[in-house]
Amino acid sequence: MLRLYKIAHGLIKEIKVDGEVLGHHLKEADWIDALEPDDDERALLATLFSDEVPDVDDVEEIEASARCFTDQDGLHVHSLFLGYSEGRHHTVSVAFILQPYRLIAIRDGELSDFRLLRMRARRGQVSCETPTDLLLTLLEQKVENHADNLEDIHRQLERVSHLVLEDESADLEDAISQLARLEDSNGKIRLCLMDTQRDISFLLRHLREPGQSRETLYEILRDLETLMSHTTFLFDKINFLMDSTQGFINIQQAQIIKIFSIAAVVFLPPTLIASIYGMNFKYMPELEWSFGYPFAIGLMVAAGMAPYIYFKRKGWL
Numbered sequence: 411m412l413r414l415y416k417i418a419h420g421l422i423k424e425i426k427v428d429g430e431v432l433g434h435h436l437k438e439a440d441w442i443d444a445l446e447p448d449d450d451e452r453a454l455l456a457t458l459f460s461d462e463v464p465d466v467d468d469v470e471e472i473e474a475s476a477r478c479f480t481d482q483d484g485l486h487v488h489s490l491f492l493g494y495s496e497g498r499h500h501t502v503s504v505a506f507i508l509q510p511y512r513l514i515a516i517r518d519g520e521l522s523d524f525r526l527l528r529m530r531a532r533r534g535q536v537s538c539e540t541p542t543d544l545l546l547t548l549l550e551q552k553v554e555n556h557a558d559n560l561e562d563i564h565r566q567l568e569r570v571s572h573l574v575l576e577d578e579s580a581d582l583e584d585a586i587s588q589l590a591r592l593e594d595s596n597g598k599i600r601l602c603l604m605d606t607q608r609d610i611s612f613l614l615r616h617l618r619e620p621g622q623s624r625e626t627l628y629e630i631l632r633d634l635e636t637l638m639s640h641t642t643f644l645f646d647k648i649n650f651l652m653d654s655t656q657g658f659i660n661i662q663q664a665q666i667i668k669i670f671s672i673a674a675v676v677f678l679p680p681t682l683i684a685s686i687y688g689m690n691f692k693y694m695p696e697l698e699w700s701f702g703y704p705f706a707i708g709l710m711v712a713a714g715m716a717p718y719i720y721f722k723r724k725g726w727l
Contacts (some may be wrong), residue, residue, distance in 0.1 A: 412451050413441035415531065422536040422544060425526070441544055444516045445523065458514065459483050459507075477605075478612040484509035485616055487545075490605040491521050491552060492559065492598060498597045501557075501602060513541035515548075525554050542617065553633050556599050560640050562600075563592055574655050580726060582662075585655050592625040592708045593648045605632050605647065672721055679713030700725055 413465040414425040417440040425439060434441065436454055444455060447601035477488040485508040493502045502521055514664075527548065532538045538544045570588050573580045610631050617623055687696070687706050 411445045412436075412447060412454070413443040413445070413528075415441040415443070416537060417441075417540070417544070420537050420539060421534050422538060424529045424531060429531070440512055440541055442512060442514045444514065445524075446514065446518055454636070455514070455516075458509070458609065475710065478609060480616060483507060485613070487609050487612065489549075489552075489609050490602045491517075491523055492602050493519055496678055499598045500597055506548075508541060508545055511541065513544050523548065523555055524605055526555070527551060542623055545613075547625060549609070549630055550626070552602075552606065553630055553637065554555065556603060557633070559599055560637060560644065563596055563644055566592055567644065567651065571647075571651055574651055574658065577590070582655050582659050589648055589652050589655065593645070593652075594639055596644045598639065600645075603634055603641065604638055607631065607638075610634070652700065672717075675721075676714050676717050679717070680710035683710045683713055705713065 414436065415422050416425050416438065417423075423443065437458070441453070442458075444451065447455060479486050485506075487506040487508070489504050489506060490501045491504050493500045502517060502519040504518040504521070505514075516523075527536060536544075536547060537581055538547055539609065546613075564586070570592070574582065574585050589612060610627050614627050614631075617627070683706060687694075687702075696705065700703070
């Protein structure tokens with residue numbers, strides 16, 4: 411799907427076109443948002459490139475030289491964005507190609523950052539003068555969304571913290587599952603932040619436009635450094651809660667083993683007495699004694715109670 415946008419009077423406006431005249435408006439657009447383009451749409455995009463249109467494998471390359479570079483088609487910035495599906499976060503690479511008169515974004519999945527920008531554009535809330543301003547707006551919004559996601563992770567960690575440290579009836583295995591999911595989300599956000607830092611450094615080296623653009627890039631860079639520190643704090647908190655949860659599980663397991671160990675010690679003397687009087691010898695001193703059975707029962711009860719009272723006085727029970 412191709413969505414076309416035009417910058418008019420300092421605002422970004424969507425160009426409403428159908429499939430038949432899409433190619434006619436393509437070169438007039440200041441921003442082309444290509445979501446999973448099919449073969450026909452890629453053929454249209456190819457008219458804007460001297461080389462072939464970047465494919466998914468090219469966008470997913472992790473080497474710095476493959477993600478940020480310049481050629482005759484413009485500045486290429488392949489940036490990681492955060493997606494969300496099936497209850498988990500995932501990363502999606504978006505290929506930005508910044509040309510003198512347009513910005514092209516090629517992506518392989520729907521993203522909340524782009525949905526939000528479209529909604530703001532329909533309301534006339536996205537102001538920009540050039541395609542470069544639009545790229546910086548996308549990066550700014552990306553960083554703001556990462557900040558919101560980190561705040562959400564912190565709120566969830568507070569709930570898990572209460573669950574682990576204060577709720578005695580909590581399901582600790584469920585807490586570990588929640589912490590693992592939050593750690594995964596925090597790691598993916600940190601990866602996106604690191605990738606954005608690299609993108610900003612590349613743009614600072616190659617954008618020659620003076621004034622507001624460079625100042626905006628520096629502001630984004632400062633925000634990124636703050637968020638990177640926050641992800642480190644969240645990692646520390648997650649590790650603390652994970653260690654605490656495992657410690658409580660070990661304590662519970664130790665309590666169970668302790669109960670079994672004490673039970674074994676308590677029942678060992680009565681078992682020994684019962685074993686002695688269960689031997690099948692013809693001549694046993696108490697065999698013909700009328701009080702032999704009550705005596706054996708009482709001896710077993712006393713032998714069992716003695717370790718219990720001793721453990722109780724020692725505070726082991």
